Amino acid sequence: MKGHYKMAPSRRSHANNTACVIPGGFTVLPLKFNSDTKSEHKLYVKEHKVRAEKSSHRPLDRTLFVLxxxxxxxxxVVKELFSRFGSVKSVELSDHPGSLLQSGPKLSRFFTPAPKQSFNVGYIVFRSPSSVSAAKSHPCNVPLVVCSPQRTVKTGVSKWIQQYKDSFVDADTLQNVVDEFMKDFDKKKEEEEKRLKQEAEQQKEDEEGWVKVGRGQKGNKARPHSEAANQKTLRKEMMKKKRKELVNFYSWQHKNTQKEHIAELRKKFEEDKQRIALLRAQRKFRPY
Structure with missing residues (x-):
């Protein structure tokens, strides 16, 4: 007779007024669209504990990871749902878990693509660590209600009509957003030009041709040379070429001087040789 194997119960409790914890450390939170709905949707929450992530936007002791x-x-809506556990500082939704990519200011909806209509993961940052514990200990028989008299969530045809109305953009609102975006862009461009000018001044050549090289900012990528930079590089190359020609000229002059000196020594050697031969001839014995 074959034995019957049964999965060992984790920390899941059979009592209705306690939290339901499944393997993996996730707590199950029931979710209903409204109070009249019989079917329930399940959310899975867990304390965010990714040590490799050093983002200050997701503090490890106050962030709840939701699937x-x-x-x-x-x-x-997610912010209001989880506000029952404590004050919520921020909510981040994504179609897949991962690190926070956008570190700068949040862009307007006019400059970002439309979000995908799919099931999401969320990172909920509370203002107090006790709120994370409260969410993890929520009873499994008390569902969270999405749509209530105080919070209306549109679905179906009414939702499509609202999305169609929202697709029309007010001209003044769009102009204000564009003006603010261009203002920030011009400010960043001006700061970048100022920084490049300071680096160029630090790397000027002195009278002897030495260049003082400063340490640039970390993570700066190479940028294409402008016309002024190309002209400056061309002038440097011409100066180097002239210096090289001058050095070569002095070397050639030094070699010629050595050749002339050697020629003079050879000429003097020949003259001395003839003089010695003449002296020898004069000293020869002649009896007659």
Whole structure:
């Protein structure tokens, strides 16, 4: 007779008024669209403990990681749902878990693509660490309600009509957003030009041709040379070429001087040789 094997119970409790914890450390939070709905949706929450991530936007002791967030729950709805556990500082939704890519200011919806309509993962940052513990200990028989008299969430045809109305952009609003974007862009461009000018002044050549090289900012990528930079590089190459020609000229002059000196020594050697021969001839014995 074959034995029956049964999975060992984890920390999951059979009591209805306690939290339901499944393997992996996730706590199950039931979710209903409204109070009249019989079917429930399941959210899986866990304390965010990724040590490799050093982002200050997700503090490890105050961030709750949430899986299986339905597409009809945008950021504002998720923030209100989890506000029952404590004050929520920020909510971040994504179609897959990962590190926070955008470190700069948040762009307007006019400059970002439309979000995908799919189940999302979320990172909920509370203002107090006790809120994370409260969410993890939420009873499994008390579902979170998305749509209530105080919070209306549109679905179906009404949602499509609202999205169609929101697709029309007010001209004044768009102009203000564009003006603010260009203002920030011009400011960054001016700061970049100022920084490049300071680096160029630090790397000027002195009278003897020495160049003082300073340490640039970390992570700066090479930029294409401008016309002024190309002209400056060309002048440097011409100066180097002239210096090289001058050095070669002095070397040639030094070699010629050595050749002339050697020729003079050879001429003097020949004259001395003839003089010695003459002296020898004069000293020869002649009896007659």
């Amino acid at each position: 299986n967030i339905p597409p009809y729950c945008p950021e504002d």
